[in-house]
Amino acid sequence: MHGTAKEYDVSTRAVCKELGIELKEVPDWNCCGATSAHSLDEDLALTLPARNLKIIEQEGLDVIIPCAACFSRTKICAHTMKNDKDMRRMIEEKVGVEFKLNTNIYHLMELLAEKVGLCEIKKHIKRKLDGLNAVCYYGCLLVRPHGITDLDDKENPRFLDMLMASIGVNAIDWPYKTECCGASLSLSKGDAVTNLVSKMISCAEEADAEAIVTACPLCQANLEMRQGKGQKMPIFYFTELLGLAFGLKEVEEVLKEHLVDTHSVVADNVGAASGREL
Amino acid sequence: MNESILPQEIKQEIKETLKKCYACGKCTSGCPMAAEMDFPPREFLKMLALGKESDMLSSKTIWVCSSCQTCYSRCPFEINIPEIIDRLKAYVYKRKLSNKEKPTQVLHKVFLDNIKRFGRIHEAGFIGEWKLFSGKWFSDLFLGAKMFFKGKLAIFPEKIKKIEEVRKLFK
Amino acid sequence: MKKRIGVFLCWCGSNIAEVVDVDIVIDAMKKYQGVAHAEYYKYFCSEPGQEIIEKAIKEYKLDGVVMASCSPAMHEATFRKAAVRAGLNEYECEIANVREQCSWVHRMQKPEATLKAIKLISSMVEKLKMNEPLIAASSPLIKRALVVGAGISGMQTALDIANSGHHVMLLERDPAIGGHMAQLAETFPTLDCSQCIMTPKTVEVSQHPRIKLITYAEVESIKGNVGNFKVKIRLKPAYLDRKKCTGCGVCIEKCPMKVSSEFNQHMGKRKAIYVLSPQAVPNKPVIDRENCMYLKNKKCGICSKVCEVGAIDYDQTEQTIEEEFGAVVVATGYDLYSQEKLGEYGYGKYKDVISGLDFERLNSASGPTAGEILRPSDGKVPKNVVFIKCTGSRDPENAMPYCSKICCMYTAKHAILYKRKVPDGQAYIFYMDIRSGGKGYEEFVQRGMEEEKALYVRGRVSKVFEDDGKIVIWSVDTLSGRKIEVKADMVVLATAIVPRHDAKDVGKMLNVSTDEFGFHKEAHVKLRPVESPTMGLYFCGCGQGPKDIPDSIAQAGCAANKVNNLFSQEKLFGEPVVACVKEDVCTGCGLCVAACPYDAREIDPKRKISVVKEALCQGCGACISVCPNNASELKNMSMDQVFRMLDQLQ
Structure with missing residues (x-):
């Protein structure tokens, strides 16, 4: 979040502050290991997120995870400990603590759509993003493995669409909601991934979308980096659009950081510069 | 599956599910990477069921899989293909067997080394190191430069305080 | 107390003899106190086998028989009849189950199995020593049947019973009869019009002098037992006097x-x-x-x-009637699996993704398009139609595990009907297996492939979505290993057959047990396929499991025949193994009256003790387990007998 996903970091903090959610960064967190850990070392794929869980339990707070991969891995870690005594013993031995497993693990999108609620979000809107046509992209790991992440419908999730609709975005239904963008192979198999992404972007274009909304830093980076020739589809974090609707200055600033230019879409539809104030 | 080749790697209950396979192909139907694989998921499962694990250990398939779990979530028997693939990858990695998709394997290794060293991912360092080891020196140079100027790739690594806690997990 | 008991050990081919050492058992039983004769034979259930039993009873003057053989559910009746022929009472023959409860489950422990067989037989000998000859009490039989559900199965059952001379009430929940078959266009494998072959039946049902047809009504409750059911029926208000109405429209x-x-x-x-x-x-x-x-x-x-005849009556209210029947046939039929649950196929989301039954309506001359194949979204003729089989069926983790049996055939039919109406169109059929077991069925499928050029692709579709006015299908051809993408105009899902959404509740109310899915559970899957474990209740049609029209008709006839068998008796002879009361011990506390599910117990107001109405008692034993001072007993299963049996099993 401090690096490539700076925009997500800034916009998440800003939006949560606006909504009165007090955020505390998990002190001294470590990387969950993502695809690499579960590819090469099963134990590591469980113990890395477990160390984070340990810290979270010590803090005695619930945790919001904005990244789909971290969310999925942390949920799997908690689920494994709840259902497999041997694994739990192994993890507790390695991490050096007995887990209570009483922490609620939310994805940021889930928290905003379900716990905070759309009504509350609507109260904070300064300007509606009425003109913006966008498709929402959930990616593969938010809804899978189903029964573990326990988030929304596994084939047709609605959370993000509902959030976007609440701030006036015209959230268009499209078939690639939960299809994989290949992010985990983005570096090592660039061409194949470009294939996948360019197909998705063309589909979004055909659906008359001007932007894709994501809820995961890996997806966002991958969709931006691996677009096909001549494709210039802006990829927003959903928090950025919330921030825009709430009229948060720091979010407007951070929009410049995108690899694909976001200015025209924002200017055309949101009137960030002129300010189509409510 | 032949127990002698993969003794403990794959859990018995997952091996059991292999026997149920309808060979319906719904896994391949929905796989985003099937076109890149030498053995698409259905063929991959069939080969395992036929006891050809060693062929599958050296397949491209296991490294090309993007772990998106689409196959698993739609399979009529919930055969956990991604987990089987993970276990095979770990087997290859631990025993340093040769494989056809070196860059991906190196990527995962460098990624984990990065975590071991810093506790988090130092993106510039990680990408640089990966390029050095994988031999993909000049790919995406332009993209990297662009990201650097946008302030997205920090030059100095960020290290967590209790790095020894993380390193302990690697033992 | 019996003193000359015969023990007959059946080999059951090799089923028993392969595990149990029959010589050792016979030796042991010959020495057993009270046993006058013991022998074995390969198949006692065969005719020569039964003759051996009869002869032995007479020759050795046996006063009781223990058959060491298969489960009493199989051959108790056979052996008891043999004993009766030789002059014994039915209840002087008992079964020791040494197959299901011994040889089959102890294949690997032969010596132990032999010992167990001896114990099982000895225990039965001990019980038999104190058995009394019993004679069943008789009760009146109401020779009138109720058939619940007037689809093709229910209609056929009603007709078959009525044509044998008995009265039938045929009940239908919908305003009209015919069930799902009325919705179909043409039927496989002959492609005759569904309505055309069904109309003679609907007309006959409605005009039959011995069938009382009641539509727009549901069963509310059922009481009583075989031969004498009291059924409450709820008549839903039609807000119209059906007698006055002329049907002018x-x-x-x-x-x-x-x-x-x-x-x-x-x-x-x-x-x-x-x-x-x-x-x-x-x-x-x-x-x-x-x-x-x-x-x-x-x-x-x-x-x-x-309305010229003044038939409309807005003040009509729901009414309940009570009727009496001797037997009930349940033919409640099926629903389609709710496809919305399989999100990857987009049913309910995309207008041009439809179910097999939807496609039947598109094909039907009385349907929404008057029989033309027009896709729902824009009314255009679809030039590429994809049929996906096994949607919801054979999908244990996401939907139903079983095969819905008829989809292979109706999909072949759909492809043929489609090609007849859209000759320049292409039908794609994605399948896992083609199951066409049935007379003329395989030929029918082949005809679809060869003459109508339906393209069969072996692979299960992973995702269906709409893109630019087309329906895109992601699948695979597993035979060539290639991924396949088809851009179609319409998709037809061969949806799984499931029991009626309320089948479990209705089953509970009617006392018909259901399986985990809600299909009716048979008394025996192979040997009693239309009988419920509760006597006097029968079923047929898709409520019992997925089946096509020929099978439904056959099963309906079978259920009718069972009813006719029942009605061929003048009186109903109940089970003589009923409860009895030790009058000197009973305190008249009344616990047994409350516990009896069949209203078979009451307190005699004069003597202040409990009595048994033998015709109603089913011998379930509920009264025996609640009786605080052991005054209730089951005939031929007294406390004394039970303890003697247990002694032998230690």
Whole structure:
């Protein structure tokens, strides 16, 4: 979040502050290991997120995870400990603590759509993003493995669409909601991934979308980096659009950081510069 | 599956599910990477069921899989293909067997080394190191430069305080 | 107390003899106190086997027989009849189950199995020593049947029973009879029109002198037992006097309220006052309370104004009638699996993704398109149609694990019908297996492939979505290993057959047990396929499991025959193993009266003790387990007998 996903970091903090959610960064967190850990070392794929869980339990707070991969891995870690005594013993031995497993693990999108609620979000809107046509992209790991992440419908999730609709975005239904963008192979198999992404972007274009909304830093980076020739589809974090609707200055600033230019879409539809104030 | 080749790697209950396979192909139907694989998921499962694990250990398939779990979530028997693939990858990695998709394997290794060293991912360092080891020196140079100027790739690594806690997990 | 008991050990081919050492058992039993004779034979259930038993009873003057053989569910009746032929009472023959409860489960422990067989037989000998000859009490039999559900199965059963001379009441929940078959276009493998072959039956049912047809009604409760069921039936208000109504249809024509038509699978409209279809029997409309403007807020009332005979009656209310029957046949049929649950196929989300039943309505001359194949979204003729089989079936983790049996055939039929109507169109069929076991079925499938060029692709579809007016299908051809993407105009899902949504509740109410899915559970899967474990209750049709029309008709005939068998008796002889009361011990506390599920116990007001109404008692034992001072006992299963049996099993 401090690096490539700076925009997500800034916009998440800003939006949560606006909504009165007090955020505390998990002190001294470590990387969950993502695809690499579960590819090469099963134990590591469980113990890395477990160390984070340990810290979270010590803090005695619930945790919001904005990244789909971290969310999925942390949920799997908690689920494994709840259902497999041997694994739990192994993890507790390695991490050096007995887990209570009483922490609620939310994805940021889930928290905003379900716990905070759309009504509350609507109260904070300064300007509606009425003109913006966008498709929402959930990616593969938010809804899978189903029964573990326990988030929304596994084939047709609605959370993000509902959030976007609440701030006036015209959230268009499209078939690639939960299809994989290949992010985990983005570096090592660039061409194949470009294939996948360019197909998705063309589909979004055909659906008359001007932007894709994501809820995961890996997806966002991958969709931006691996677009096909001549494709210039802006990829927003959903928090950025919330921030825009709430009229948060720091979010407007951070929009410049995108690899694909976001200015025209924002200017055309949101009137960030002129300010189509409510 | 032949127990002698993969003794403990794959859990018995997952091996059991292999026997149920309808060979319906719904896994391949929905796989985003099937076109890149030498053995698409259905063929991959069939080969395992036929006891050809060693062929599958050296397949491209296991490294090309993007772990998106689409196959698993739609399979009529919930055969956990991604987990089987993970276990095979770990087997290859631990025993340093040769494989056809070196860059991906190196990527995962460098990624984990990065975590071991810093506790988090130092993106510039990680990408640089990966390029050095994988031999993909000049790919995406332009993209990297662009990201650097946008302030997205920090030059100095960020290290967590209790790095020894993380390193302990690697033992 | 019996002193000359015969023990007959059956080998059951090798089923028993392969595990149990029959020589050791016979030796042991010959020495057993009270046993006058013991022998074995390869198949006692065979005719020569039964003769051996009969001969032995006479020759050794046996006063009781223990058959060491298979489960009593299999051959108790056979052996008891043999004993009766040799002069014993039925209840002087007992079965020791040494197959299911011994040899089959102890294949690997032969010596232990032999020992166990001896114990099982000894225990039965001990019980038999104290058995009394019993004679069944008789009770009256009402020779009138109730058939619940008037689809093709229910109609056939009703006709078969009525044509044998018995009276039948045929009950239907919908306003008209015919069930799902009335919705179908043509039927495989002969492609004759469904309505055409069914109309003779609907007409016969409605005009038969011994069939009382009641539509728009449901069973509310059922009491009693075989030969004497008391059934409460709820008549839903049609808001129309069906006797006055002439079925002229003016009310329907003039009704201003249009509603989505369930009969047309929501692809067309009906009025708030409606008949199911143009061929509906009875052809009298009903008013749908939910949508009628007059019933909702007293506005409109047009139907009442235009009706020349004054049949409309807005004040009609629900009524309950009580009727008596000797037997009940349940033919409640099926629903389709709700496809919305399989999100990857987009049913309910994309208009041009439809179910097999929807496609039947598109093909039907009385359907929303008058039989033309037009896709629902824009009314265009689809040039590429994809049929996906096993949607919801054979998918244990996501939907139903079983095969729905008829989809392979109706999909082949759909492809043929489609090609006949759209000759330049292409049908794709994605399948896992083609199951075409049935007379003329395989040939029918081949005809679809060869003559109508239906393209069969072996692979299960992973995802269906709409893109630029086309429906895109992601699948695979597993035979060549290639991924396949088809851009189609319409997708037809061969949807799984599931029991009626309320089948489990209805089953519970009717006392018909259901399996984990809600299909009726048979008394024996192979040998008693239309009988419920509860006597006097039978079933047929898709409520028992997925099946096609020929199978439904066959099963319906079978159920009717069972009813006729029952009705061929003048009186009903009950089970003589009923409860009895030790009168000197009973305190008349009444716990047994409350516990009895069959109303078979009452307190004698004079003697202040409990008595048993033997004709109603089913011998379930509920009264025995609640009796605080062991005054209740089951005949031939006294406390003394049970303890003697247990002694032998230690």
